[in-house]
Amino acid sequence: MSSASSPPRGRPPRLDRARTLLTALDLLDRSGLDALTMRRLAEALDVQAGALYRYFATKQDLLTAMAEHMMDGVADAAGTGDGDWSEKLAALARAMRTALLAHRDGARVFAGTHSTGENTLGLADTIAGVMRAAGFPDDDAVRALYTVANFTVGHTLEEQAALQTDDGGPADPAVLADTVAAGTYPHLKAGLPALTSADFTRLFEFGVDLLVEGLRARRRSSESGSPFG
Incomplete structure (x- = not known):
């Protein structure tokens, strides 16, 4: 029996900024920058495209967050x-x-x-x-x-x-x-x-x-x- 904190079976994980960002990076690696669109990202997350704008107002905002993520640990x-x-x-x-x-x-x-x-x-x-x-x-x-x-x-x-x-x-x-x-x-x-x-x-x-x-x-x-x- 699932715990009360588990999401209902069959539903995708809750959308959040971190999951959105990691999914975008995965799409980038698989298909390249030209194929990375907000629509395709929404499809990969199984959400409506409008839901993404809660975390990234524009695609440029998303790309900036992706670039920032890439630099994690480089200064070390x-x-x-x-x-x-x-x-x-x-x-x-x-x-x-x-x-x-x-x-x-x-x-x-x-x-x-x-x-x-x-x-x-x-x-x-x-x-x-x-x-x-x-x-x-x-x-x-x-x-x-x-x-x-x-x-x-x-x-x-x-x-x-x-x-x-x-x-x-x-x-x-x-x-x-x-x-x-x-x-x-x-x-x-x-x-x-x-x-x-x-x-x-x-x-x-x-x-x-x-x-x-x-x-x-x-x-x-x-x-x-x-x-x-």
Whole structure:
């Protein structure tokens, strides 16, 4: 015999914000961002579409909440190991990329939102804090935050786009290789293996290294009083 607190048999679980959000993320993973609509979400929850607006006034509000959920725990990457600021910054960038890759079209969802939730702002504050602790001026710390976040999201956008086509299959780098080989692109031909490589982690790490070394050089210039700092 069921307890008094159990929902009547045959009825769906009670609708709430958390269940709505998790169902939306599940639909995103299964069908992608373009197929995620409020109507389909309502069908998956077995409710009328109007019921969703009790928790999310618009689809944009839903996407913002999804982006915020993706950033849960990412800031914790700053506490791994005893590395200096550069290692902490790289760890945070890697953790952000991993979080976005954990969901189909994760970078597209995040790029279209501007969450002011605890997870997103906590990550931003952590990155800025790492930079300030390293001796960067306050303004540079925030600009470094934007640069790292924009690079990470932009890279992951391209990475996820390259890994899927309309039919869900991987993109074929042979098309790019054939086009470059047949054209007058001598410099691209010289680096063709890297140009057509699907090693996105290596490409990401190269970019992170460039950012770190650029920031390191900027700090040295600032400390030395160089007008180019």
